[in-house]
Amino acid sequence: MAQQKDRHSARERVYRFVRERLAAGRPPTVREVQEALGFRAVQSAREHLERLVAEGRLTKRAGEARGYRLPEPDAKPPAALVPVLGRVQAGALTTAVEDIEGYVPVQHKAGSEYFGLRVQGDSMTGAGILAGDIVIVRAQPSADSGAIVVALVEDEATVKRLRLRGQRIELHPENPAFSPITPEECRILGKVVEVRRFLEEGEV
């Protein structure tokens, strides 16, 4: 039996199946691998898995159900799917279920809450944030001066650069065609930690 790394070889198909299941957060049993590949014996699947472990492409917890894992990035923080909101209105951050466009995977910091917001308008193009981009926001009630934040002004969320003048809050655009805002009342919803742009239709 020639050993080949062809993407159609059983070994590669096993690896791909396991990897996809692990990426979906649903580690498979050996029997599920068996069925997925169409083997008649559990041991057939298991030998491939053991070989993948020997090659360093998988690791396993011996004796533990669904114990095969990917060896790589388990030093990374967990990735979670966070909702992307089309709009945020006053009081709605926890109830805007109907405004959820979809979800995107985000590596979050433990203990922090995140949401995504679709950027409207061109006020932040100078910072490379275009209309239609999605900003990933860590929910927090304050931020440092200079940070890009999502703030609630007159019941509508907006993405701006925060400038703190003593106790006064200014929200600056990054586009000379727009003027800074100095709202009487304003609530910081969170700090923008990431900007994403999908270049293909149909994503999120």
Add this chain to the structure above:
Amino acid sequence: MAQQKDRHSARERVYRFVRERLAAGRPPTVREVQEALGFRAVQSAREHLERLVAEGRLTKRAGEARGYRLPEPDAKPPAALVPVLGRVQAGALTTAVEDIEGYVPVQHKAGSEYFGLRVQGDSMTGAGILAGDIVIVRAQPSADSGAIVVALVEDEATVKRLRLRGQRIELHPENPAFSPITPEECRILGKVVEVRRFLEEGEV
């Protein structure tokens, strides 16, 4: 026994533990929940889990090991961690292990391979792609005219907009300070499907 949703109540602690384990891709057994909460009986943990299922906050696959799950976005495609490369050089797409900066979670399409590439230079700022951004690239050997691609030119990868003139390939910058490139030989590594910018230090 007053039923309370205090974050310190056993129910909430169970929920949090399970959610974190699921987010990490490592669904727990009932006994692992038991141990994590310090219960002396498996059944104690199980009753909380069953209650969470009854409340709709978890789902479960009856009889299946590690079968409790989150009910939400399992209609979404799987999220996978893809490597972010600092540089790509000729022949290196499969061997550039030492150039991997880290990993980012990407919702990928089944059957497609992806990698991330750190953007160098300012040639694409007109398209809102700044130096330091990460482009998520679906590996493919060709793309439509007008798409933003990663191409290998003179053994170095570059991010440009592809223009096809008959059989000839042109790589256009999105910044008037740069000129289009018409390389004699050039290989398309893939199509840019997403642009990401991290606004905090320390992220990939």
Add this chain to the structure above:
DNA sequence: TTGCATACCAGACAAATGTCTGGTATCATA
């Protein structure tokens, strides 16, 4: 040819894991 390695099958067994039954303790209400 033999020997070895790989890749699969079949069956049985051990351990992990889910589940059930019976129990005690506490609290609130009628």
Add this chain to the structure above:
DNA sequence: TATGATACCAGACATTTGTCTGGTATGCAA
């Protein structure tokens, strides 16, 4: 007071899951 609900404990059992042993078939090298 009795009753019902909640929350835990303890033990046993059923099922799932991992693992092992023995086997056949194929290809390759000595």
